[in-house]
Amino acid sequence: MVKGRSLLRWAGILLVCVSVSFVCIEAQGEKEPVKAPESGRPDRIKIDTLAAFGELELPPVTFFHDKHTDVLLKEKKSCETCHSVKDHKLSLAFKGTNAAKPAEIKDIYHASCIGCHNEMAAAGKATGPPDGFCRSCHNAKPTLATARLDVGLNKVLHFRHVESKNIPATAVDKNNCGVCHHDYDKKTKKTFYAKGKEESCRACHGDKPKSGEMSLEQAAHQQCVVCHLNLAQKGVKETGPYVCAGCHGAAGLALVAKKNQEVAAKLPNQDALRIKRGQPDAALITYNPKDESGKAAKPLLMNPVAFDHKAHEKYNDNCRVCHHAGIESCDKCHTLLGTKAGKFVTFEQSMHLKTSQQSCAGCHAAKQAAPNCAGCHNRMVKTGRPDEATCRQCHVPLPDGFGALGGNLAATPQQKAGVAEIMLKSRNLNPGTYAASDIPETVKIKDLTDKYEPAEFSHRKIVQSLTQGMKDSLLAGYFHRDPGTMCQGCHHNSPASKKPPNCSACHGKNFDAKHPDRPGLQAAFHGQCNDCHKDMGLKQLAATNCTDCHKEKQK
Amino acid sequence: MLRRTFLGLLGAAGMGAALSKSALAAGTQHFTGHPGSFGVLFDATRCIGCRRCEAGCNQVNGLPSPAKPFDDLSVLDVKRRTDAKTYTIVNRYDKIPGAAGPVFRKFQCNHCLEPACASACFVRAFSKTAQGAVTWDGSVCVGCRYCMIACPFEVPTFEYNEPLTPRIMKCTMCYPQIMSGQLMVPGCVGACPTEALVYGKRDRLITAARERIYKYSGRYLDYIYGEHEMGGTSWLYLSGVPFKALGMREDLGVTPAPELTSGALASVPIVAGLWPVLLIGIYAVNKRKDKIAREERLQAVAEALTKAHADTEHKLERAKTKAEADQKAAIEKAVKNALEEAAKAETQEGD
Numbered sequence: 001m002v003k004g005r006s007l008l009r010w011a012g013i014l015l016v017c018v019s020v021s022f023v024c025i026e027a028q029g030e031k032e033p034v035k036a037p038e039s040g041r042p043d044r045i046k047i048d049t050l051a052a053f054g055e056l057e058l059p060p061v062t063f064f065h066d067k068h069t070d071v072l073l074k075e076k077k078s079c080e081t082c083h084s085v086k087d088h089k090l091s092l093a094f095k096g097t098n099a100a101k102p103a104e105i106k107d108i109y110h111a112s113c114i115g116c117h118n119e120m121a122a123a124g125k126a127t128g129p130p131d132g133f134c135r136s137c138h139n140a141k142p143t144l145a146t147a148r149l150d151v152g153l154n155k156v157l158h159f160r161h162v163e164s165k166n167i168p169a170t171a172v173d174k175n176n177c178g179v180c181h182h183d184y185d186k187k188t189k190k191t192f193y194a195k196g197k198e199e200s201c202r203a204c205h206g207d208k209p210k211s212g213e214m215s216l217e218q219a220a221h222q223q224c225v226v227c228h229l230n231l232a233q234k235g236v237k238e239t240g241p242y243v244c245a246g247c248h249g250a251a252g253l254a255l256v257a258k259k260n261q262e263v264a265a266k267l268p269n270q271d272a273l274r275i276k277r278g279q280p281d282a283a284l285i286t287y288n289p290k291d292e293s294g295k296a297a298k299p300l301l302m303n304p305v306a307f308d309h310k311a312h313e314k315y316n317d318n319c320r321v322c323h324h325a326g327i328e329s330c331d332k333c334h335t336l337l338g339t340k341a342g343k344f345v346t347f348e349q350s351m352h353l354k355t356s357q358q359s360c361a362g363c364h365a366a367k368q369a370a371p372n373c374a375g376c377h378n379r380m381v382k383t384g385r386p387d388e389a390t391c392r393q394c395h396v397p398l399p400d401g402f403g404a405l406g407g408n409l410a411a412t413p414q415q416k417a418g419v420a421e422i423m424l425k426s427r428n429l430n431p432g433t434y435a436a437s438d439i440p441e442t443v444k445i446k447d448l449t450d451k452y453e454p455a456e457f458s459h460r461k462i463v464q465s466l467t468q469g470m471k472d473s474l475l476a477g478y479f480h481r482d483p484g485t486m487c488q489g490c491h492h493n494s495p496a497s498k499k500p501p502n503c504s505a506c507h508g509k510n511f512d513a514k515h516p517d518r519p520g521l522q523a524a525f526h527g528q529c530n531d532c533h534k535d536m537g538l539k540q541l542a543a544t545n546c547t548d549c550h551k552e553k554q555k
Numbered sequence: 556m557l558r559r560t561f562l563g564l565l566g567a568a569g570m571g572a573a574l575s576k577s578a579l580a581a582g583t584q585h586f587t588g589h590p591g592s593f594g595v596l597f598d599a600t601r602c603i604g605c606r607r608c609e610a611g612c613n614q615v616n617g618l619p620s621p622a623k624p625f626d627d628l629s630v631l632d633v634k635r636r637t638d639a640k641t642y643t644i645v646n647r648y649d650k651i652p653g654a655a656g657p658v659f660r661k662f663q664c665n666h667c668l669e670p671a672c673a674s675a676c677f678v679r680a681f682s683k684t685a686q687g688a689v690t691w692d693g694s695v696c697v698g699c700r701y702c703m704i705a706c707p708f709e710v711p712t713f714e715y716n717e718p719l720t721p722r723i724m725k726c727t728m729c730y731p732q733i734m735s736g737q738l739m740v741p742g743c744v745g746a747c748p749t750e751a752l753v754y755g756k757r758d759r760l761i762t763a764a765r766e767r768i769y770k771y772s773g774r775y776l777d778y779i780y781g782e783h784e785m786g787g788t789s790w791l792y793l794s795g796v797p798f799k800a801l802g803m804r805e806d807l808g809v810t811p812a813p814e815l816t817s818g819a820l821a822s823v824p825i826v827a828g829l830w831p832v833l834l835i836g837i838y839a840v841n842k843r844k845d846k847i848a849r850e851e852r853l854q855a856v857a858e859a860l861t862k863a864h865a866d867t868e869h870k871l872e873r874a875k876t877k878a879e880a881d882q883k884a885a886i887e888k889a890v891k892n893a894l895e896e897a898a899k900a901e902t903q904e905g906d
Contacts, residue, residue, distance in 0.1 A: 522750075
């Protein structure tokens with residue numbers, strides 16, 4: 001009996017071990033990461049139409065769209081082989097699957113795909129898998145991933161569409177706008193063109209389809225691809241891409257970019273690229289004078305800022321860089337106290353938030369990371385709280401005689417734009433500093449000479465090369481308009497002047513325990529020179545190559 | 556009370572006294588360093604890896620010259636640590652995510668506010684000076700090397716090649732030189748050309764570090780290494796990359812090393828002092844109880860014996876009396892029978 005019991009116990013332990021290892025092995029098997037395919041194609045489509053009806057029996061189908069369209073072209077077959085066409089409009093769904101039941105959809109796909117493959121095989125041509133090779137299409141671990149680049153619609157591409165003679169003009173609009181832009185009438189459930197109210201696509205078409213609204217992806221394919229296709233079928237030679245790789249492949253995008261460049265280069269005036277939506281050339285940025293209750297809010301609180309809208313259009317590819325999905329005036333949602341639509345970002349924050357690339361200050365701060373700027377700007381104090389002098393850079397007093405108009409919040413946008421225009425014209429956009437004769441040519445750093453000879457510092461050369469680096473930037477030009485501003489990159493912490501204090505005025509002996517945050521003269525020099533060289537991508541100063549700057553002292 | 560229960564309670568009381576931490580923690584109350592003590596702030600964003608600090612340290616401490624000169628930066632290709640001939644080293648860390656180039660980190664004794672080495676040393680060879688440095692006194696050291704095991708930063712090193720007078724070697728924060736007025740700042744600090752090292756009062760350095768973090772947002776991690784590690788160290792570190800990427804331990808916690816052991820160690824006197832008293836007491840109580848029990852038993856035996864004796868006497872008496880009575884009765888009966896026989900015989904003769 002005792003023997004029997006111990007046998008039973010051992011059997012139990014063994015059973016537990018076996019089952020635990022089974023579970024573990026099983027779990028490991030599941031956890032084993034599916035190897036990410038090494039390469040991808042832009043035309044890989046995952047067909048999982050049935051997923052909308054419940055769990056899939058088999059993995060989704062991996063389908064290469066461009067592969068199929070190539071064959072259709074070769075076989076002189078039309079798109080209607082797979083897609084239905086109604087009123088010259090191609091449906092993006094597979095023929096017949098739009099309103100069918102799950103079982104029917106399955107049958108339609110199987111019959112169409114396998115049927116065609118069989119036909120091709122019978123004709124002795126290379127083709128896809130026949131019946132019975134389920135996993136060839138329903139492949140759980142496809143070797144190729146979907147790799148799509150985004151074509152994007154920048155202002156040049158937009159211009160090419162506006163100017164295109166091939167786009168069929170509609171009755172309502174001769175500028176081609178109405179071909180793509182539309183509004184939606186909720187009553188008739190139809191789209192219509194509203195002139196002057198053109199919005200960006202993203203204003204309505206979001207990432208995912210909503211009831212009655214296509215997603216951006218759907219809308220773009222329906223609008224762009226179908227139009228390009230129709231034009232191509234009409235025999236138009238130069239048409240936009242209608243295969244996947246045309247908009248989503250690297251080669252296709254390069255082609256688009258090349259053509260964009262050609263078109264832009266031919267233009268006599270870059271102003272032609274501006275989107276004609278009635279936007280102002282200049283705007284006087286003030287907050288919305290009306291608060292939520294409709295009452296007039298406080299009087300003008302600060303000098304308004306003249307904003308060069310036209311120039312900013314030139315620097316940026318599309319409106320979205322500053323505006324959000326919808327193109328609205330900032331003060332519509334960003335009020336003094338913030339609104340829900342504006343995510344409670346107040347008017348002031350919308351212009352100054354450093355964390356946002358859509359605010360003035362945020363975008364300008366990001367530009368300071370460029371090597372030409374980083375030498376000085378990386379070393380500057382960045383607490384997120386601007387000093388008083390910074391405010392005055394943009395909030396300049398209104399020109400004489402216009403104070404009342406600019407300060408009158410009830411003035412019409414046109415009146416305000418007029419004031420802004422005058423202010424912009426009076427701007428000095430040339431980065432400058434003092435006359436060369438006022439800038440010391442070389443500075444001999446001889447305060448600390450024990451092992452080395454004094455260092456020769458080509459002061460004027462550095463000033464001139466910094467000025468040179470700003471020459472082409474209006475942004476830098478505007479913000480460094482005062483002659484002393486640039487000097488403050490090195491001569492910091494003192495008011496800008498022609499004769500700023502010498503470094504040793506503040507930086508004294510090394511390691512002053514009373515000022516652990518004020519480097520001594522040696523550290524100040526090394527910090528300034530080394531960091532600036534590093535940030536501007538100049539010749540790196542080797543950590544121990546002292547003689548690069550200092551000559552060894554002869555004994 | 557049962558004997559077993561009593562002993563159980565006694566034991567529990569003893570253990571309670573031994574383990575009660577609150578009473579002992581008074582000995583290691585929250586210590587935030589000697590007021591006005593000095594420290595060094597190392598800023599990894601300023602360090603250029605020139606090894607001048609190593610050279611400075613070597614010179615002021617009179618350490619032997621290294622195999623490769625200090626301006627040979629190829630030594631930075633491998634990760635080094637301090638040894639008996641080097642109080643400080645600089646290591647280079649490449650390819651740190653988020654860093655534009657290599658980042659350098661200086662390594663030396665961190666001069667903990669409550670040093671583990673000092674708490675592990677049973678001859679008190681280590682002391683935390685009021686000025687901030689943790690110093691070693693060779694005159695009392697027995698060479699047990701407990702300090703080397705105790706140090707969470709693996710700082711103290713041993714002169715293994717000195718068979719007769721081996722010393723524990725580690726950074727002194729140039730305590731002797733500064734106290735004698737020979738130096739104003741530690742040798743490494745004085746040699747730093749970029750002031751990546753700053754010497755000053757620890758409190759002031761923490762403020763300065765915070766100021767740097769605030770003023771140059773984005774350049775630093777919002778953390779001062781050494782402010783709280785192992786209860787705080789006199790050497791403080793600022794960095795723009797995670798300290799782990801610079802080979803620094805992030806798993807140390809904020810509890811000073813002595814506090815980890817003080818509870819257990821402080822219970823030694825109690826265990827050593829209280830338990831003998833308790834055990835002897837218990838032994839004495841037990842002894843006494845045994846003695847009383849034995850005496851009682853003897854008395855009881857004696858009483859029982861006396862009683863038994865008396866009983867026997869009584870029984871004997873009664874038996875005796877009874878025997879006598881029986882005898883008497885038997886005689887009477889025999890007499891009676893004899894008389895009756897005689898009478899009968901007379902009657903028969905008379906017929």
